[in-house]
Amino acid sequence: MKRTRIRDIMAGDAIGQECTVQGWVRTRRDSKGVSFLELNDGSTIKNLQVVIDEEYHGGAAPEQQLANGCSVVISGRLVSSQGKEQAVELKARSIEILGEAPAEEYPLQKKRHSFEYLREIAHLRPRTNTFGSVARVRSEMSFAIHRFFHERGFIYVHTPIITGSDCEGAGDMFTVTTLPLENVPKNGGEIDYSGDFFGKKASLTVSGQLEGETYACALTDIYTFGPTFRAENSNTSRHLAEFWMIEPEMAFCDITRNMDVAEEFLKYIFTYLLDHCGDDMDFFDSRINRGVKENLANIVQSSFERITYTHAVELLSKTQAKFEYPVQWGLDLQSEHERYITETVYGKPVIITDYPKEIKAFYMKLNDDDRTVRAMDILVPRLGEIIGGSERESDLGRLKQRIIDLGLNPDDYWWYLDLRRFGSVPHSGFGLGFERLIQFVTGMQNIRDVIPFPRCVKTLDF
């Protein structure tokens, strides 16, 4: 018999139909003469209640073995439930156990486990409500992101994972090598990469932006969505050594349209999530972080406030609120400042633009005041910065000067500079970390719990 997904059973009116379901037993409750199984197949957070009563004709499954965690094939008839917690239930006619899960050894109990413990059994944690929901939300969010860009004619560009440019400047890089580590060839004191696989030093990418710009300066509207690697020794609930990043890049686009697209982007994917992941979002809202749904709904409804960095500093200087870190023009805004502006001052998302050039990257377009650059950060309540972007410097001379001013070598950026030498155009883009986005929409506290197998400093267990 064809396998029916539990999601489809829950969504439709299938009462009276015969069907076969396959899944894992989440829990069993016994009374004299009747047993109840909660069955989950991952297609939805909802469990299907299976009733084993006098009409059950048996099969290969003694009830004792129908333990939490075992996998089963169950055939029977869908009936309306006598219980109050569910509308439909499956009256079992036959049950076959595919794989047992000995109760004394199975690490997942039907009680609630701490996330710290579940991280130690990352191969089994997708069988829990929380991690099943995270996986479905990740998948739906990925799809929503691709759909947003696809609908607007953006080209999905696969920027490289391995990069030879040592100049991306966004963080510490992992080296990629086939050199024998026990006897690394050296030329003087320096490592000699000439005999290495690529004949030069190679690393894992820390950003696809510079490569993305090359394709934007040919295909106009592009985006990247791929893995990114940072070898930073940061041990926090917001950092991973391997994470996924989304980086759109648009030619013939100034900072204003960049902001328009970013605002539209966030509203689109949040709307998609609320429309398509209702059950999972209800779970996050009630069990993980009360208010996440309302927060997303408010963002979708709002019109993002747009202010300059200079104005933000004025706001922060005028307030009575106490901050741990000083507020002064020229210093970067701390997380506490960003949250004060978006939560207390405006109560909605805020886009801050035109930061001092000293605290932003070399490639951002210099304003006429020669002090600020066309950067834009989008801040949202409960998180702070969610998106960072800018209009890129399109003038060859000014870009070259910025590189020199920061003590970098223009020769390292020859192909990036070529984009300004030949057919240069105003262009803009932004980036956001996918896992931080998932953290934000689910309310999950630790970034290690929104990616299937987190890679962190001193952690590579699966």
Added chain:
RNA sequence: UCCCCUGUAGCUCAGUCGGUAGAGCAGUUGGCUGUUAACCAAUUGGUCGUAGGUUCGAGUCCUACCGGGGGAGCCA
């Protein structure tokens, strides 16, 4: 990398003033004709993270190391 907290049963935790350990849940056994975190009863289960030290005596105090968590910095 720095600061703070933490490590006790399979899981989540309690353990007072230093006197060799306890609860809930899970498991096991039994009971209960429709349960919903099912319920009721009984019961198994411990090198108290590791190594030193102080002490007549250490889960408890001290030191180091290891693991976990929170915060900072860096950043997405």
